[in-house]
Amino acid sequence: MPLKVNEIFYSIQGESSFIGMPCVLVRLTGCNLRCSYCDTRYAYEEGTHWDLSGILDRISSYQCRLVEITGGEPLLQEETPALIRNLLDKGYDVLLETNGSLPIRTIDSRCVRIVDIKCPSSGESHRNDYSILDDLTERDEIKFVLGERNDYEFAREILLSRSLAARTLHPPLLSPVPERLDPKLLVQWILDDHLSVRLQLQLHKILWGRDARGV
Numbered sequence: 001m002p003l004k005v006n007e008i009f010y011s012i013q014g015e016s017s018f019i020g021m022p023c024v025l026v027r028l029t030g031c032n033l034r035c036s037y038c039d040t041r042y043a044y045e046e047g048t049h050w051d052l053s054g055i056l057d058r059i060s061s062y063q064c065r066l067v068e069i070t071g072g073e074p075l076l077q078e079e080t081p082a083l084i085r086n087l088l089d090k091g092y093d094v095l096l097e098t099n100g101s102l103p104i105r106t107i108d109s110r111c112v113r114i115v116d117i118k119c120p121s122s123g124e125s126h127r128n129d130y131s132i133l134d135d136l137t138e139r140d141e142i143k144f145v146l147g148e149r150n151d152y153e154f155a156r157e158i159l160l161s162r163s164l165a166a167r168t169l170h171p172p173l174l175s176p177v178p179e180r181l182d183p184k185l186l187v188q189w190i191l192d193d194h195l196s197v198r199l200q201l202q203l204h205k206i207l208w209g210r211d212a213r214g215v
């Protein structure tokens with residue numbers, strides 16, 4: 001079974017605790033959610049079918065050991081676990097970005113699974129499957145994307161009530177939506193509440209602008 005791929009590119013990792021590292025990004029087509037702020041709508045439908053060996057060849061051409069599988073929602077495609085397992089077996093460090101609505105158990109735990117817990121202003125927080133948090137290893141990462149104060153309070157409640165900061169080696173990531181939430185305001189809230197989290201600004205947008213693609 002081939003995979004439907006929107007784009008594959010080599011750039012600086014702009015998110016997560018791997019921020020700033022050279023990385024090959026594989027963006028898979030299709031998503032089961034429609035977040036109000038989604039910056040990747042072009043990946044909902046657009047894409048071409050690639051077989052596994054074609055994807056592996058393309059990745060290997062970049063001579064970079066860090067690979068991120070993103071989307072769209074990568075866990076919608078049946079072959080995604082096999083792609084990730086193949087990359088791990090070849091010695092790549094693999095990251096997966098997933099939207100928190102689908103099981104992560106199918107994904108090899110050598111992969112760093114970055115789970116985005118959707119907040120109310122995304123319009124999709126009712127789709128969060130909190131049971132997947134039980135499948136996290138300490139190498140995985142937890143992330144919240146925030147559009148307003150109410151999202152921050154929602155994230156804070158989940159973080160504290162479920163002791164999420166203790167689940168993973170890296171602190172949970174809080175990422176403001178550009179032009180919806182001023183990062184300086186978010187910093188003030190984090191400091192006021194003494195939260196053990198990491199502010200994450202999307203580095204690729206700072207470098208290349210909000211609408212740049214393939215970076």
Ligand SMILES: C[S@@+](CC[C@H](N)C(=O)[O-])C[C@H]1O[C@@H](n2cnc3c(N)ncnc32)[C@H](O)[C@@H]1O
Binds near residue numbers: 039072074100
């Ligand atoms: C495009 S999604 C793909 C992976 C998966 N569908 C998900 O939502 O985690 C990658 C990450 O970008 C975040 N994202 C999307 N649009 C954003 C925006 N406008 N500002 C900040 N983060 C955004 C998502 O919340 C997610 O954490």
Ligand SMILES: Nc1nc2[nH]cc(C(=O)O)c2c(=O)[nH]1
Binds near residue numbers: 012015040204215
């Ligand atoms: N440079 C860069 N880093 C990224 N990290 C996660 C991305 C994504 O869209 O999931 C992304 C992206 O689109 N570009």
Ligand code: SF4
Binds near residue numbers: 034
């Ligand atoms: S889940 Fe990810 S790709 Fe899907 S709409 Fe939300 S941010 Fe966009």
Ligand SMILES: [Mg+2]
Binds near residue numbers: 039040
């Ligand atoms: Mg992106």
